[in-house]
Amino acid sequence: MGYTLYGNWLSGPSYKAGLMLRLCGLDFAYRSIDLAKGMHKTPEYLKINRYGQVPALAHDGRIVVQSNTILDYVSEQAGRFRGRGEETWRAKEWLAWEADRLAPNVNRTRFFTRFAPTTDAAVQKYFRDAAELALKVLDGQLAGRQWLVGEAASIADIACYAPVAFAAEGNLELANHPNVKAWAERVAGLPGFAPPYELMPKADIG
């Protein structure tokens, strides 16, 4: 009853789920969903993920979708990265903030820069400004702290790290956010860590 991750090697949310599994020391089979070929919109995949998005995680006869829900699920299953007591609520708040302010703006800025440079300039600026603001907020929250919640790494850090890992592809400069840069290096030092293009397979495994 192992884990099977459905994802795409270029997808930030897929990396988030893969990173969580690796940091928990959980092996997983992998199914590559080719977004360029529209594999995420096929009837077969829509049975796995009704939203037609990656990632999806199969485990123990169930399927969980949405990257932050996968983090919540795996942390509960593994009893890892959940914070202690009340800290679990703080971690969940960070997941919600990441989904609201960090991921959409950083991920879209990276997407436009790398894959859709002809997108309207005003739209690109809107998301870039919001991405810079989110990184600034994150930087402020990390002042004097090692981790976002309590005294240890949690799903809050793993969730927020995933978009940050792709920031450079959007020409978002972490040097402008030194607390984020130092924290990202701490995340990269966790046992089991690997950066996106090392961690994510390009083809099915297992």
Next chain:
Amino acid sequence: MGYTLYGNWLSGPSYKAGLMLRLCGLDFAYRSIDLAKGMHKTPEYLKINRYGQVPALAHDGRIVVQSNTILDYVSEQAGRFRGRGEETWRAKEWLAWEADRLAPNVNRTRFFTRFAPTTDAAVQKYFRDAAELALKVLDGQLAGRQWLVGEAASIADIACYAPVAFAAEGNLELANHPNVKAWAERVAGLPGFAPPYELMPKADIG
């Protein structure tokens, strides 16, 4: 040890939290946070909500922020609207989808239309197109269903209802999404329901 909601009567996420409390039959004290006066960025409020956003919920000596985290928390406390067994994961997936696809696009379309009509037209179109697409996805998922998860209303419905309640203010027409329209009427029929401007106080209460 009652509930105290910090919110703003014009804020969709504040309404989401207030609606959850009302549908659970939970009375709450209310603190009005005047966004126009920047009250959400004051040192006093930042001690309540580190992100400087509304809503926040105080309960039993703790504070929970981020509207979907508040829904998760209240549903756990009250033992209501959580779905049965595995349905809880489905409901959490819907909260993540709402935060990713529905709320940001519908809420920003409403914001531009009502409060910031001079926003760049391409930016407005970007969010309006995404809002229409999200409503279409929601409509498709509601085909042949009464509720988003299982056979009863859950936090999935409450979360998704909140932006939908403000869609008309963004000139988003629910008549184009008949399953959404019928579902919204079912939500409006739940005991304790009230629409935004009836439910949300404009001044402190309690």
